[in-house]
Amino acid sequence: MDSAGRRAAYLVGGRRLEAGSLEFAEAIAAAHAAHQRPRCLCLVGGIEMYVARLAGAGSGHIVKRMPDTGSHHAPDCPSYEPPPEVSGLGQVLGSAISEDPATGETTLKLDFAMSRITGRSTVPTGGGESDSVASSGTKLSLRGLLHYLWDQAELTRWHPGFTGKRTWATVRKHLLQAAENKIARGDSLRSRLFIPEVFAVDQRDPINARRMSQWSQAIASPGKPQHLMLLIAEVKEIVPARYGFNAVVKHVPDQAFTLDEQLYRRLGRRFEPALALWGAADDIHMVMIATFSVAAAGIPTIVELSLMPVTRQWLPVEDAFEKQLVERLVGDGRSFIKGLRYNLGAASALACATLTDCEGSAPLLFIVPAGVEDDGRYLQVSDPSAPVWLWRPTAEAMPPIPRVAGRPRAAGSATRAEAAAAGP
Known part of the structure; x- marks a missing residue:
């Protein structure tokens, strides 16, 4: 892709x-x-x-x-991906995500509804959305589904050749391709997925017509459960409205998504770190995944949502430390795969990135959270032959990054794994 x-x-x-x-x-x-x-x-x-x-x-x-x-596969092969156990994928693969090579279809088990009877709106509290509880991997949370599609669309991969080429049009195209041949709750995921196309004033009418044609399946019919649509879009702002609140997304300038006050308040509490990062860094995009219904008048209302901050290259980051590492890798012209958490809680070990431009095995880059005394689990979660790089940002400056294949290493730039092997 x-x-x-x-x-x-x-x-x-x-x-x-x-x-x-x-x-x-x-x-x-x-x-x-x-x-x-x-x-x-x-x-x-x-x-x-x-x-x-x-x-x-x-x-x-x-x-x-x-x-x-x-x-x-070889680390520089397009089919390579990090070992499942160093990302959130390992928890959901084979249970929440089942791929059938015979048909080419992948069945996804979701822990959120794709239809509804009542008008209640919610922010996810389980299925990996809670930071305090490690969730089951038997079903995908909203965040888990977004991470899966981002991975499948290869938007977690970075190579210097991508610079200046990853636009919203590219992101949208690859996400829609990633949703093909995916089945969720017995229905085609692609048919329920709305990702705004790049808006152009001279194309306003045909764009709106295509949008409403797709949304028509989510308009309620008397006596029947209402189908929900799935939205992936970049958030522009979430603001008070005359009644409730509005989420305004980019490339849909003439139609806001409504949400009620309860959802808005819980949104601020649940996603406070992500919202703080978004507010503090002008170069952070905020991606939202949400289920939404459509009223008879054509007004969309968000039912459930999750947020994911991404860099200007559309690489997901959880906090300022991940942002610092990803920006360092991009600035240094490195090739890597960004790790994603899926359903895992914040306390679980996760390879922030895997370098794919080094000799031999692909180095795994871990950021150790504040308060973690024993970093042994970061060294044991993967193949022992894979080099491991650790950074404790609250206690030290960022260590030197493992070198690119064929590039001379500067003096004193041994990886953490090499330093540990050499002894004190």
């Missing part, structure tokens, strides 16, 4: 083909029809993949990694 740098090569039908080559699309279509499995050639011997058919207009085929094999 959002690719740059190394181009993947596959063994398809006995031929070595690079992704994007003229013969590639035809070859993987033939492999899909013949139920053949391509092999990714990032490592000697190759790694088995499968071909999925994309639905919708302009449908085609895509090569995807087999479930639970992302960490088996």
Whole structure:
């Protein structure tokens, strides 16, 4: 999707083909029809993949990694992903997220409603949304679903070649692609997902017509449960209105999303750290995921929501320390994958980033929260061969980052793992 740098090569039908080559699309279509499995050639011997058919207009085929094999690929391979146990993905994979290579469909179990009878609005209090309780991984919270789609859209990946190219149009395109072939509560996730298209004044009428056509499925019918839509958008402001409060999102200038006072008050308490970061840093975007209903008059009302701050590169960050690390990596021209928490509580160990431009194994970068005395769990959550970098921001300046493959290391810049191995 959002690719740059190394181009993947596959063994398809006995031929070595690079992704994007003229013969590639035809070859993987033939492999899909013949139920053949391509092999990714990032490592000697190759790694088995499968071909999925994309639905919708302009449908085609895509090569995807087999479930639970992302960490088996070379770190600089587009199919590589960090070991599941160092992110929130490990908790929900196989339970809340079930991928079927035979059909190319992924079934998602959600812990929030996609239909309703009453008019009650809520901020999530379980399913990973509470910072004080480690949640079950059997269902995805709203935040967990947003993190999953962000991962699937490859918006957690960064390469220097992406600089200046990741716009809202790019984000939207990749999120919609990521939602294809995803089933939630027996229905297509893509059909319920509304992501505002880039607004243009001269296209106002057709844009509004497309929006209302999609929203029509969420207008209540007498005697039937009301379907809810799923919104992913950048928040512009959340402000008092004549009645209740309005959430104004970018690229929808002529239609605010209403929310009641109870939801607004709980929003301020639950997401205080995220809102504080958003308010303190002008270069932070605030992404909202929400379920919403639509009144007969066409007015959308938010039922449940979650917030996710992201950098100007649309890379998610939880706090100022993560922002500092991500900005350092981007500024240094590094390639990496940003880790996401999914349903995990704030106390759980999480690799903030995984470097994909180093020699050998991909280094895992951890930020140790204040008050954590024993950092042993950060060294034990992953493959022992993977280098681990630790930063305790409340006690020290940021340590040197592991070097890029082939780039000389400055004097005194040993990684934390190397320093520990060398002894006092």
